[in-house]
Amino acid sequence: MSIIAVVGNKGGTGKTTLALNLAAGLSRRDSVVVIDADPQQSAYQWRLVGGDGADLPAVVAAAHGLEQTVAALRETHRHVVIDCPPSIKAPQTEVALRLAEQALIPVQPSPMDLWATTHIARILERLRPDNPRLRALIVMSQIEPRTTLSRLMPEAAAELDLPVATAALRRRAIHRHCVLEGRTVFQAGRRGSAAAAEIDSLITEILDHD
Ligand SMILES: Nc1ncnc2c1ncn2[C@@H]1O[C@H](COP(=O)(O)OP(=O)(O)OP(=O)(O)O)[C@@H](O)[C@H]1O
Ligand SMILES: [Mg+2]
Known part of the structure; x- marks a missing residue:
């Protein structure tokens, strides 16, 4: 059983995209459920676009009562992925970080976003006594290899102050198309294969630690 919280302090970094695609990748190996802990409910909406027959992980909306929802689902699923609101201080993020074994923090290639991670590291340190098992990993998100900023990222x-995943997620149009189509890159065939390979590398990196 593992609880993976996708968190951050900025909007639009790719948390929901990572949460759903990660869950889809994990679901090829084990049972997975996504908990949408963000009041915006984008993960839940995305799953609704997919419809009943879609080959996607279940998404449960739980902006309130997150702790009880996790307790109920952890019995029946190998992995619970929690998609959090864009604030490290949101009550949902705090609960998720108290329960999780793994926190993933997508960060875009910008100096401001990088600086903001220092603040996240401090919050995680403060929570450590309550959850000493928690591992945090920054995931470089929406990388554009041709830009100087992206090249300077490593x-x-x-x-x-936090470890950075070796696997990075490039900015790929297929991610946006997949939202429109209510699927993940794992259901997008050849068009999604490069993006899916990046998610798979990240999964291997996370599971290697278990
Ligand atoms: N690797 C990527 N390549 C291209 N587009 C991406 C990628 N990751 C995310 N996006 C797009 O960027 C936008 C924001 O992504 P997403 O909703 O996943 O971010 P978020 O951190 O969950 O946002 P919020 O903080 O509002 O919850 C979406 O339009 C999404 O499709
Ligand atoms: Mg989101």
């Missing part, structure tokens, strides 16, 4: 990331 160097800048090395200076951060």
Whole structure:
């Protein structure tokens, strides 16, 4: 059983995209459920677009009563992925970080986003006595290899207070198409294969730690 919280302090970094695609990748190996802990409910909406017959992990909306929802689902699923609101101080994020074994923090290639992770590291340190098992990993998100900023990211990331995943997620149009189509890159065939490979690398990296 593992609880993976996808968290962050900025909007639009790719938390929901990562949560759903990660769950879809994990579901090829084990039973997975996504808990949408964000009052915006984007993960839940995305799942609704997919419809009943879609080959997607279940998404349960639980912006309130998150602790009880996790307790109920952890009995029946190998992995619970929690998609959190864009604030590290939101009550849902705090609950998720108290329960999780793994926190994933997608960060876009911008100096401001990198600086903001220092604040996240401090909050995680404060929560450590309540949840000493928690591992946190920054995931570089929406990387554009041709830009100078993206090229400088590995160097800048090395200076951060939190470990950075070796697997990085490139900015790929297929991610946006998949939302429109109510699926993940794992259901997008050849068009999604490069993006799916990135998610799979991240999964291997996370599971290797277990
Ligand atoms: N790797 C990627 N490549 C291209 N587009 C992406 C990628 N990741 C996310 N996006 C797009 O960026 C936008 C924001 O992504 P997403 O909703 O996953 O972020 P979020 O962190 O969950 O946002 P919020 O903080 O509002 O919950 C969406 O339009 C999504 O399709
Ligand atoms: Mg989101």
